[in-house]
Amino acid sequence: MTDHATFLATLTGIVGDSYLIGPGGDFEPYVVDWRGRYHGSALAVVKPGSTQEVSAVVKACVAAGIAIVPQGGNTGMCGAATPLGDRDMIVLRLDRLNKIRSVSRLGDSIAVDAGCILADIQKAADDIDRLFPLSLGAEGSCQIGGNLSTNAGGTAVLRYGTTRELCLGLEVVMPNGEILDGMTALRKDSTSFDTKQLFIGAEGTLGIITGAVLKLFPKPRARAVAFVKLNSIDAVLDLLAQARTDLGDRLGAFEVMSRGQIDVIAENLPLVTIPFELDTPWYVLIELVDTLLSVDLNEAMETMLGNAYERELIADALVASSETQAATFWKIRHSVSEGSKAAGYVISHDSAVPLSQQATFVKQVEKRIAEYRPDARIVMHGHIGDGNIHVLAIIPGFKQDQKNEIAETILAINTIVDEETAALGGSISAEHGIGIANRERLGRVANPVELKLLRSVKAMLDPNDIMNPGKVLPAQ
Amino acid sequence: MTDHATFLATLTGIVGDSYLIGPGGDFEPYVVDWRGRYHGSALAVVKPGSTQEVSAVVKACVAAGIAIVPQGGNTGMCGAATPLGDRDMIVLRLDRLNKIRSVSRLGDSIAVDAGCILADIQKAADDIDRLFPLSLGAEGSCQIGGNLSTNAGGTAVLRYGTTRELCLGLEVVMPNGEILDGMTALRKDSTSFDTKQLFIGAEGTLGIITGAVLKLFPKPRARAVAFVKLNSIDAVLDLLAQARTDLGDRLGAFEVMSRGQIDVIAENLPLVTIPFELDTPWYVLIELVDTLLSVDLNEAMETMLGNAYERELIADALVASSETQAATFWKIRHSVSEGSKAAGYVISHDSAVPLSQQATFVKQVEKRIAEYRPDARIVMHGHIGDGNIHVLAIIPGFKQDQKNEIAETILAINTIVDEETAALGGSISAEHGIGIANRERLGRVANPVELKLLRSVKAMLDPNDIMNPGKVLPAQ
Incomplete structure (x- = not known):
């Protein structure tokens, strides 16, 4: 064990004066989660400027027995990025690892630093006429390293998969400071199991993601949006199966709301337009997308809904006749949180x-x-x-x-x-992940064999429990 | 250590007389790989009838210090399923675990035993108007457990992903005999890292896959096929990017052949029709698929190829005008192995x-x-x-x-x-995987940090090296 002053001097030596906030500094933005539910404390906040610096910081922490809480945009829902507990720990921010390393239209891939803001990655893809489909509320400030560490979901999972499925390669600083360089855009690899999967979803408990290669997709050029009224949840599911059968991967979104969910919006958010009677218990927002402009998506939507109506699967449906009307439909969906909180x-x-x-x-x-x-x-x-x-x-x-x-x-x-x-x-x-918020709940519901396996991997990769201790795994 | 007779009696007690081939029996089909390159030997071949029996066999092997070579359809390309080396070992066949456990059109998923033949899974999906897209030469005899263990590829990866990406849930008997029951059809799960990924691609070195839940997809109802002639590999890749941009996920296959590849077919297989002059160095077979019959795929193909021709990206193209002609095109692609071997x-x-x-x-x-x-x-x-x-x-x-x-x-x-x-x-x-054929090659090219991680996971999960020893990992 090293004394704190020596340890902090070591860190300063690695990242430089400007990138270490030590005792007496303003820690507030880094030790509280964005929902304000968890308040922690740290010895220091350190902002390394390269993967090599991350590695050096980790090695210094291992030598000093100090724990590390990796932090991206600090937009997580479960407190995984907040320094909590009575161990000495530092917060390691990835902000400065914010370069788009390369982007390839031919390879349909983009290589990025872990600290890249999600919206910046979306934009870099768009610049070469491609889509990076991960999309969620915090996209203007969350970082891709955090998205990968929580296997983030969002609105495009139905069509494109979770963040895990969008990842081709990963660069990770392991709990011993070694760098695992898996920054490859390979689509196929059958050389043993896929090691990067150990770090996706692990919320920084098994290492620090410092870079990633992500899949890009052709950009949809056409879309159609409809709002559908249904009489039962069974009908909602039946309609989903029908839509998948008829429309395949054109089905870009299939979002459900109960009548009560729309009621709380109507009651509390008078500026949100509800352009239909609320007279059935369930509502579905359907969005179709296609790369081909020549496909008439409104016609495909109407045909599918017409068949569903004939089968008495749906009570009514409204296909958006303009982008404005489509935006009105989506506005309802995007108002669920605000409407609910007001109730x-x-x-x-x-x-x-x-x-x-x-x-x-x-x-x-x-x-x-x-x-x-x-x-x-x-x-x-x-x-x-x-x-x-x-x-x-x-x-x-x-x-x-x-x-x-x-x-x-x-x-x-x-x-x-x-x-x-x-x-x-x-x-x-x-x-949303587990973090600190859900770990005891995970303990109650987890498969015991699987939980044991999670613990074994943690003990193997991080025997000193340096990486984000107290997160994800329930207390024993 | 137990003597062999006692050990074999224990195994017989678990699986019954009829399902153990012991000393003096006909081992040949189980100890030679299908290419005939590797010839091994085993104490016994055992065919458990349930996951519980697999678990009991593994526990008996652990107790006796006998190694296990799991074997599915024995159609692997790299000798992973052949018992090799001087350890005492048994071959554990999955044949009797051959039930389709359940299939759900609503859930777009199928739950199967690991010993199910791939073609049987394809058929069960087809029976409910869905597609299980994994398709490869050995599909009539390979088993899904082997496909998962090698992360098999095949012709549908471009559109649907590798076997890894087709797997929602997994049931595994671990190297200590414990059963990890992850037979879930969940589409989203952000509770730590994804443990099933440890076993996909591990070729039986980390446990025995006994069951899986797989993704199903809407069935394509329309297709278009074209054969394209190009002057350079760069043009082939440029065309791929163009096809992705214009046609999105309609692009079901994009298979390349060099002129020399088609030459050896033309020279050696006179019954294969080559319906065009071989006057350019590269050829591409493109297949488009769609769930919507109302989309004119031939027109979409022709538009895309027309644009490519105008850009001087392609030298010529032939769009199949009938299913017969489409089959002729595919026949060329499917003749590459036979044509090459004759040369x-x-x-x-x-x-x-x-x-x-x-x-x-x-x-x-x-x-x-x-x-x-x-x-x-x-x-x-x-x-x-x-x-x-x-x-x-x-x-x-x-x-x-x-x-x-x-x-x-x-x-x-x-x-x-x-x-x-x-x-x-x-x-x-x-x-194709690593098995025995490629493990020393893997040793030469593998990232040392990754190789160390593979070894650490192996040592943690299988400290006695019971599971398929000598496979995948290079000798130390």
Whole structure:
């Protein structure tokens, strides 16, 4: 063990004076998560300027027995990037690793530093007439290293897959400081198992992602958007299967909202236009995309919906006749969080279950929450095409800062959702990760053999528990 | 350590008399790989009838210190399923785990035993109007567990991904006999890293895959096929980028052949029709697919090719006017192996390089082999859309059984291909795996940090080296 002053001097020697915030500095932006739920502390915040500097910092931390919390844009939902616990630790920011290393239209790939902002990557792809499809609320400030570390989801998963599926290659600084250089744009590789998969989704507990090679896609040139009214969740799922059969990968989005979800928007956000009667229990927003301008997507959408109407699968449908109307439809979908928060304390969830279990999940969860807490407004929205429906229990009369006053309700409702998720072979975290927020919940629902495997890999790669300790894995 | 008789009695107790072939039995089909290159021996061949029996067999082997070679359809290209070396070992066949467990049109997924024949899975998907896209030469006898263990490629990777990307869930018997039950059809899961990835591509060295949940896709209903003539490999790649831009995921196949490759077919297989002059150095077979019958794919193909012709990217093109003509085009592609073998001893390769490096790779390899062995016919074909081009050096005057007589040439040419592959950030095994055939080559080209990681995971999961010893990892 080294004393702190010596340790900090070592770090300063690596990154330079300007890139270390030491004792007495303004740590606030780095030790609190963006939702403001977790407040931590750190010995220092360090901003290395290269992969080699990251490696040197990690080696210094190993030598000094100091833990490391890697931090990208600090936009995570689960506190994974906040320094918590009583260990001595530093926050390692990736901001300065923000170069687009190369972009290839021929290779349909882009090589980036981990600290690149997601929106900058989207733009670099667009500049060569390609699409990087990962898209989520925080895209203007989140970093791709964080997206990879949490295997982020977003609105384009149905069509393009999760962040894991968008990654071709990875560069990682391992917990011993070694650099694993897997910055390749290879599409096919059958040389043993895929080592990069160990680091995607691991939330910085197994190493620090410093670079990535990502897949690019042809840019859609045409789109069609429709809003559909349905009488049951079973009909929603049946329509999804029909849409997949008829339209294939044109199906760019298939987003569901319950009537209650739209009600809270209509009640609380008068500027959001709801251009139809709310007279059925379920609503779906469908978006079709195509690279070929010559394909008439509105006609394809109308044909598919017409067939569904004849089968009495849908109650009604509105196909957007203009980009403005399409934007109106999407505005409703994008207003779910704001509308819900205005209606009471929101207990939200991020479960995914296999599509074939989705209807059972929705019905069971709604029934059990209603029994437990009859005054709760149970509303739902989500990427149902991915099996990921966000169940919200809104407790009227409570505000977002009254968490402690309804702690018992939160625990009880979490338990209901977790139990139903686990019973149906689902995941309690479809797209937000585990971090600190969900690790005890993970402990309750995880497959014990799998949990043991996660622990074994952690112990093997990081025997001194230097990398983001206390995150992801439940306490033993 | 147990004596062999007691050990075999234990195994018989687990699987029953009928499913153990012991000393004196006919081992031949199980101890020789299908190419006939590797001949091994085993104490016994055992055919468990359930995941639980697989687990019990593994535990018995651990207790007795006997190694296990898992074997599916025994159609592998690299000897991974052949019992080799001087350890006592058994062959564990998965044949009896051959049930389709469930299939869901709604969930777009199928849950299968590892011993299911690939063609049976394709058929079960087809029965519910869905596609399981994995397709390769051995599909009538290979088993899905083997496809997953080698991360098999095939002709549909461009459109649907490798076997790894087709897998949603996995059931694995670990090297200690524990069952890791990950048989879920989840599309999204952000709970730490994805443990199933440790077993996909590991060729049975880290456990035995006993079941899998696989993705299904909407069935294409329309297709168009064209044969295109081009003057350079650069033009081939430029055309690929153009086709992706214009046609998006309609691009179902983009298969390249060099003129020499078609020459050997024309010379040796007179029944294969070549319906055009061989007057350019490169040829591409393009297939477009779509779920929508209303899209005119021939028109889309012609428009794209017309633009390419105007840009002087292509020399000529023939769009198939009937299914018969489309089949004629594909017949040429499917005749590459037979045609090549008739022309001499074939030294073949399975390299992939990033698409942006493909032209350099092709030119360098051709130049260096020609310098080394001027009489070699260097021909090429492959899934160039995946970056996977098979380079064949055909040595005239030698037959397939004269391996030993040109051993020096084989080594020299392998070395050239490996060096160029590694220098361009490629993989020496795009789709065939490592097994025993390529493990020393892997040792020469592997990233040392990655190789150390592979070894660490192996040592952690299988400390007694019970699972398929001597495969994949180079000797130390």
